[in-house]
Amino acid sequence: xxxxxxxxxxxxxxxxxxxxxxxxxxxxxxxxxxxxxxxxxxxxxxxxxxxxxxxxxxxxxxxxxxxxxxxxxxxxxxxxxxxxxxxxxxxxxxxxxxxxxxxxxxxxxxxxxxxxxxxxxxxxxxxxxxxxxxxxxxxxxxxxxxxxxxxxxxxxxxxxxxxxxxxxxxxxxxxxxxxxxxxxxxxxxxxxxxxxxxxxxxxxxxxxxxxxxxxxxxxxxxxxxxxxxxxxxxxxxxxxxxxxxxxxxxxxxxxxxxxxxxxxxxxxxxxxxxxxxxxxxxxxxxxxxxxxxxxxxxxxxxxxxxxxxxxxxxxxxxxxxxxxxxxxxxxxxxxxxxxxxxxxxxxxxxxxxxx
Amino acid sequence: xxxxxxxxxxxxxxxxxxxxxxxxxxxxxxxxxxxxxxxxxxxxxxxxxxxxxxxxxxxxxxxxxxxxxxxxxxxxxxxxxxxxxxxxxxxxxxxxxxxxxxxxxxxxxxxxxxxxxxxxxxxxxxxxxxxxxxxxxxxxxxxxxxxxxxxxxxxxxxxxxxxxxxxxxxxxxxxxxxxxxxxxxxxxxxxxxxxxxxxxxxxxxxxxxxxxxxxxxxxxxxxxxxxxxxxxxxxxxxxxxxxxxxxxxxxxxxxxxxxxxxxxxxxxxxxxxxxxxxxxxxxxxxxxxxxxxx
Numbered sequence: 101x102x103x104x105x106x107x108x109x110x111x112x113x114x115x116x117x118x119x120x121x122x123x124x125x126x127x128x129x130x131x132x133x134x135x136x137x138x139x140x141x142x143x144x145x146x147x148x149x150x151x152x153x154x155x156x157x158x159x160x161x162x163x164x165x166x167x168x169x170x171x172x173x174x175x176x177x178x179x180x181x182x183x184x185x186x187x188x189x190x191x192x193x194x195x196x197x198x199x200x201x202x203x204x205x206x207x208x209x210x211x212x213x214x215x216x217x218x219x220x221x222x223x224x225x226x227x228x229x230x231x232x233x234x235x236x237x238x239x240x241x242x243x244x245x246x247x248x249x250x251x252x253x254x255x256x257x258x259x260x261x262x263x264x265x266x267x268x269x270x271x272x273x274x275x276x277x278x279x280x281x282x283x284x285x286x287x288x289x290x291x292x293x294x295x296x297x298x299x300x301x302x303x304x305x306x307x308x309x310x311x312x313x314x315x316x317x318x319x320x321x322x323x324x325x326x327x328x329x330x331x332x333x334x335x336x337x338x339x340x341x342x343x344x345x346x347x348x349x350x351x352x353x354x355x356x357x358x359x360x361x362x363x364x365x366x367x368x369x370x371x372x373x374x375x376x377x378x379x380x381x382x383x384x385x386x387x388x389x390x391x392x393x394x395x396x397x398x399x400x401x402x403x404x405x406x407x408x409x410x411x412x413x414x415x416x417x418x419x420x421x422x423x424x425x426x427x428x429x430x431x432x433x434x435x436x437x438x439x440x441x442x443x444x445x446x447x448x449x450x451x452x453x454x455x
Numbered sequence: 456x457x458x459x460x461x462x463x464x465x466x467x468x469x470x471x472x473x474x475x476x477x478x479x480x481x482x483x484x485x486x487x488x489x490x491x492x493x494x495x496x497x498x499x500x501x502x503x504x505x506x507x508x509x510x511x512x513x514x515x516x517x518x519x520x521x522x523x524x525x526x527x528x529x530x531x532x533x534x535x536x537x538x539x540x541x542x543x544x545x546x547x548x549x550x551x552x553x554x555x556x557x558x559x560x561x562x563x564x565x566x567x568x569x570x571x572x573x574x575x576x577x578x579x580x581x582x583x584x585x586x587x588x589x590x591x592x593x594x595x596x597x598x599x600x601x602x603x604x605x606x607x608x609x610x611x612x613x614x615x616x617x618x619x620x621x622x623x624x625x626x627x628x629x630x631x632x633x634x635x636x637x638x639x640x641x642x643x644x645x646x647x648x649x650x651x652x653x654x655x656x657x658x659x660x661x662x663x664x665x666x667x668x669x670x671x672x673x674x675x676x677x678x679x680x681x682x683x684x685x686x687x688x689x690x691x692x693x694x695x696x697x698x699x700x701x702x703x704x705x706x707x708x709x710x711x712x713x714x715x716x717x718x719x720x721x722x723x724x725x726x727x728x729x730x731x732x733x734x735x736x737x738x739x740x741x742x743x744x745x746x747x748x749x
Contacts, residue, residue, distance in 0.1 A: 135686075144674075145609055145681040146667045147541030147552075148640055151704055157697040165690060443694060 104194040109414065117188035124180050164439065171432045179425025186418035196408040203236040203317045204253050206348075208305035209267075210324035210355075211242040211285040212296045216274030218355045218382045222323050223268040229392055230260050239308055240267065244288035245295050245330070247304030297332035298324050298368065302339035306348050318348040322372070323382075325355035326364040340371035351377040458600035459593055462561040482566040482740055496520040504744075530632060531589050532567040532574045533657070534560045534599065535623055537637040538606040539580035539614025544681045546638075547665040548728040553607040556636045557600050558729050559662050562736050563634045564596040575631070577623045578603045581615035584622035609681055614638065620649040624656075633657040638664045640708050642715040650719050660739055661716060661723035668705070670698040 111117060152158055207226060209219045230238065238260050239253035251263050270284035289295055305320050320343065326336070334342065343350050352372035358365045359381055372379040380390050496512050499519030507521040536542075536556055546552045564574045568591060575589030576599040585606075587599050616637045623633070633653060639646070653659055669678055669687045678687040691697060709725070716723045724739040726732050 143609075143679045144549075144667070144676055145544035145679050146669050146687055147544035147614075147638065147681050148666045149669060149680045149682070149687060151640065151708070152669060152691075152701055155697065155700045155704065157694065157700045158691075161691070161694060161697060165688065440693070443696065 104196050104410065107193040107195050109190065109192045112189040112191050114188060117184050120180075120184045120187055124177075124184070168432060168436055172429065175425050175428035175432060177425070179422055179429060182418050182420070182422025182425050184418075185421055186415055188418075190414040190417065192412045192414050194410050194412060196410070202315065203319065204309055204311075205236060205238050205319045205321065206253065206305045206308050207238065207240045208301060208320045208322045209240070209242045210296055210298070210301065211244045211248075211288040212325070212327070213274060214325055214327065214357060215323060215355055216271045216281065218323055218325075218353065220268050220271035220274075221382065222321065222353060223264050223271060225389075225392060226321075227261060227264045227268065230257055230264065233257065240264070241301075241305045241308055242285060242288055243297070243301035243304055244285065245297055245300075246288055246290050247301055248285075248287050249308060252308065253310065291330070294330035294332065296324065296327045296329055297334075298322075298326045298328060298371075299334035299336045299339035300332040302336070302350065302371075303334045303342050306339075306343045306346050309346060309348060312346075318346070319377075320348050320350045321353065322350050323353040323355075324368065325358045326368040327357070327361070328364075336367050336371045337374075340374045343375045348375065349377045350375040352379040354379065354381045356382055456593070456597045458557050458561050458604060459565060459597045462558060462565050482570055495523050497523055502741075530567070530570075530572040531629060532563060532572055533589070533623070533627055533631040533633045534564060534574065534576040534578075534603075535619060535633050535635045536560055536576065536578040536603045537580070537614050537616045537619055538578045538603055538611065540607075540609055540611040540681050541614040541638055541666075542607045542664075543609045543611065545667040546727070547667055549667060550728045552638055552664045552666075553604060555664050555726055555729065555732065556607070556662075557604045559664075559726050559732050559736065560603065560634065560636050561596070561600050562732065563660070564599065565593070566736075567632075568593055568596050572632075574599065575627075576603065577619060577627065578606060579619045579622060580606075580612040581618055582612040584619055586622070586626045613682065617643070617646055617649060620646070620653060624649065624652055627657075631657050632660065634660045634662065636662045636664070638666065639712070640666075640705075641712050642719075647715065647719055650716075650721055654720060658743070659721045660743060661721050662735070662739070663712070663723060663725050665705075665709075665725060665727065668698075668701065670694065670701045672698070 207222070209215065209222065211219070226238070233255075235255055237253040237255045240250040240263060241247055242250055250267065251259070254260060267284070270281050274281040301324065302320065302322060305322070306318075309316075309318050328336075340350070350372050352368055354365060354368055358368065365381075369379045378390055496509055497520065499508060499513075499521050503521045509520050509522045512520045542552050542556055544552055546555060560576075567574050571591060573589035573591045574596050576587040577584065578587075579585055585602070587602060590596075614637070616635070616639055619637075620635075627633075642650070650659065667674075667678070670691050672692045674692050677689070679685065680687050713723070722739055722743045724735045724742075726735045
């Protein structure tokens with residue numbers, strides 16, 4: 101899961117902001133010019149206002165009007181600024197790398213007793229791989245005569261790690277006393293005379309891939325000794341063909357005992373190489389490492405997708421500033437109203453007193 | 456004859472001939488220094504001094520006749536008008552102070568001309584003062600009124616009645632009936648001194664014109680301070696306390712001025728609008744007559 105990375109914060113319509121700011125300034129200039137302009141021709145004039153200006157009430161009124169006017173002007177300017185900020189539409193561009201992992205890896209382990217040690221090693225290796233994965237899905241299928249899905253393809257790595265640890269413990273306990281191993285592989289062998297069916301196991305594992313309509317890199321890590329007992333449904337070459345049809349790459353890990361049967365080893369190797377995978381014998385120096393490398397090579401098949409870009413409006417600043425301005429306006433208006441009301445009350449009392 | 460026509464039409468519309476006659480009688484009776492030389496008789500009108508009635512002639516003619524004296528005709532009325540910019544403002548009845556001043560001066564001048572007296576004018580502001588020669592024609596009076604009217608503009612220099620009075624003291628040599636039309640709000644010591652000096656030489660009739668109350672809630676439109684040239688804020692009209700303070704201040708100033716002028720012995724009258732100007736002139740003449748008799 102990739103996070104959205106925060107990108108540039110910029111205005112969508114900076115020209116509108118400039119225009120509005122100029123408009124506000126122009127209106128201010130026009131207003132001030134009207135204010136300062138000499139009196140009109142048909143004005144009503146009053147003389148001898150000096151005595152009015154000397155009145156104490158006049159002075160207090162002027163002080164109040166100055167304060168109210170300054171506050172209103174400030175509030176209006178703040179509201180204008182907020183509106184301009186809003187008009188500019190501040191936007192944040194966020195990008196998200198679309199390296200959504202499109203690899204599916206199916207661990208496909210031969211659950212026959214002879215493979216336990218090899219399986220334990222493969223599972224142990226995979227626990228390390230999982231820690232480095234990002235988005236890939238991993239599934240685990242074990243098979244002998246029949247295939248059992250231990251867990252399907254998933255990218256819940258905590259779960260995968262837990263399951264792999266359980267699998268490792270189970271496979272590692274094959275040689276020791278107890279039922280842990282047998283419990284784990286329960287159900288993989290229904291018929292005594294049908295075991296280690298490599299063909300059936302591979303087909304089962306390939307069938308575990310879902311999302312057929314998506315372009316995904318599919319890999320099967322197939323660990324087996326190809327020691328087929330009894331008649332299966334698919335032969336190994338048929339299974340390889342099926343894997344190719346389903347565009348799955350099979351990486352083979354053969355147990356050391358496979359080498360003793362040259363025909364079986366060749367069959368296994370041919371099948372694996374037909375799908376474009378690697379073939380390794382465990383016991384060779386770095387067999388599992390080679391598999392890991394091959395899996396990592398699959399990344400080359402990753403489909404290049406352009407990063408996702410989303411643009412988010414960031415109107416918070418504008419809203420806060422506008423609200424501040426409008427709030428101040430309302431407060432000043434209310435205060436003015438209250439003062440006027442108080443004055444009116446005072447005037448009434450005064451008149452009453454005179455009466 | 457625009458200014459004088461206004462005066463005449465107002466007099467005729469408002470008061471018919473009767474009141475006009477009363478005014479003329481008041482004017483005649485308010486004259487001082489009536490000559491001893493008898494000139495002729497004319498019909499009595501209300502306001503004529505009872506002393507002037509020629510009882511014998513009245514008995515013969517079956518109507519009241521008053522004696523006219525030669526000297527009556529030779530009085531000079533000197534209109535003394537302040538024409539500074541404050542006179543271009545509005546007065547307390549929202550009438551242009553300039554129109555009102557012209558009207559009052561015109562009425563006094565018209566009465567004088569009708570009576571055969573000569574009318575002259577001194578007018579001016581803080582910077583310039585002018586004197587116009589005296590003459591006894593209506594046309595001349597009209598010119599005088601136009602001069603004062605046109606000099607009173609919002610762009611004119613500040614008003615300074617003291618300067619005009621000083622100028623009058625310097626330039627008017629003969630004894631006149633001086634009619635002062637101004638918008639003073641108080642009588643300063645300097646002004647009192649000037650008035651005293653004028654009183655020694657002239658008969659003084661003082662008309663004052665008030666100012667619009669900028670705290671009046673009934674005002675509409677924008678109001679400008681004629682001296683500062685800035686707008687008088689509209690919010691002044693909504694404060695009761697300010698209005699009360701201003702009203703008491705104006706009242707205080709008015710009564711103070713009235714008292715001071717009374718002390719000086721200057722008869723004065725406040726003119727509010729053209730309607731009441733006639734009665735104001737009448738009252739002033741009446742008071743002047745009585746003041747003289749004291």
